[in-house]
């Protein structure tokens with residue numbers, strides 16, 4: 001297959017700045033719909049008041065074009081490369097443009113310059129620094145586009161990791177899940193109702209990465225294709241909403257807008273688990289850049305493709321299957 | 327705090343907030359502020375209370391409302407500021423600074439995120455005649471941003487950065503905020519937690535404990551963790 005034309009680096013930087021502003025200002029529709037449903041059923045008066053205030057806040061953000069939350073979190077990037085896609089200047093240029101877009105959006109939107117050196121606390125005032133923003137990659141066969149997704153993840157509360165063991169079973173999973181929600185739900189530190197992402201298995205780092213991606217890169221209502229996992233997602237969602245705690249930790253039922261689980265094959269003796277809460281400012285936005293210059297914007301990152309979740313050695317691309325059948 | 331229809335009571339407060347107005351507040355009241363407020367968090371506290379520097383303005387003359395926050399703001403080329411949104415930061419981390427801060431600043435209202443412990447209210451807030459108002463959500467940054475009329479100053483911004491500077495803000499209908507502590511030192515969060523806690527045993531019922539415990543579940547480092 002001949003290579004399609006290269007995607008322009010300038011176009012990539014522009015799109016990156018646009019998704020930064022979109023993420024900071026406009027709440028994704030799937031999350032908004034989930035909160036509206038919760039607001040209809042919430043019986044706790046304080047929790048219901050909080051949900052109502054949030055709905056008004058998102059309208060104000062959109063109308064005034066100002067960030068929905070002043071803690072604009074830690075902006076980060078997810079890049080999905082089509083196997084046939086090429087960007088002008090190559091991957092180093094892509095990273096340069098994403099860092100530049102981060103700095104410029106920080107000033108222009110404005111976003112809060114949250115990123116500091118962990119010891120000296122030095123702040124470059126642009127959300128760029130050593131290993132910041134994170135840029136994670138994935139690849140997609142049979143595609144000539146590049147997807148760039150930004151997530152502005154609230155930083156401090158609502159995430160935990162634990163090494164469980166196979167004998168701990170589903171009970172262990174439920175307990176650790178509840179522990180995390182109760183610990184961070186009190187006084188609303190997790191800024192719930194949250195999209196809760198769970199990483200199960202993998203190595204410790206993979207487990208954390210999968211859980212965070214499950215929280216940040218899947219939309220409300222989306223189910224894992226494995227039926228057993230999908231059932232567990234729904235069960236955990238309900239369990240979280242039966243704690244008796246709502247928004248800000250007030251008495252109520254609005255804790256979990258949705259629960260997403262992603263798995264990775266793990267050590268035979270272990271069952272590591274991570275839990276991540278994507279807060280009331282569940283900020284994500286994606287741009288798809290085509291080689292012909294078209295740019296499409298959306299709020300569903302479409303990160304977990306069948307290719308991402310493959311469990312076989314081989315993966316047949318369309319070109320290969322064409323060759324075989326010919 | 328709420329009437330029989332579950333509607334919360336709404337209150338407007340003008341800064342500096344008078345003792346009489348503070349006395350009238352009930353847990354769970356929805357508050358909107360008018361007047362002046364300033365931000366102050368760890369770096370400001372450290373400078374004044376640990377390093378002994380004088381506050382950059384006469385706080386007692388300015389206002390008695392201290393906001394635990396850093397705004398999403400940028401400096402324009404002409405030196406003015408563009409404040410998009412404001413959201414509080416978790417206050418419990420500043421507990422150790424407050425007894426002296428109340429003395430030095432004359433603050434009577436702390437606005438923040440998540441409140442402090444009831445213990446802190448009784449030991450520190452009640453003697454200072456102060457209350458705690460919590461922001462809502464906590465992601466109501468755009469609504470709070472709308473309530474800011476003007477940035478009067480951003481003290482120490484060059485040394486402390488945007489996030490830690492002391493911002494003096496003129497506000498109008500700044501809110502919504504909820505009354506989290508009253509002048510008797512009661513906490514709305516703790517009151518609500520006590521109700522939530524009653525149901526926790528039921529939620530955990532039948533779930534067996536994991537086979538390997540962790541420190542933190544026990545704070546006695548001599549304990550075995552396998553169970």
Ligand code: SF4
Nearest residue numbers: 069154191279281465
């Ligand atoms: S956790 Fe989310 S909603 Fe809460 S303050 Fe942080 S960014 Fe805002």
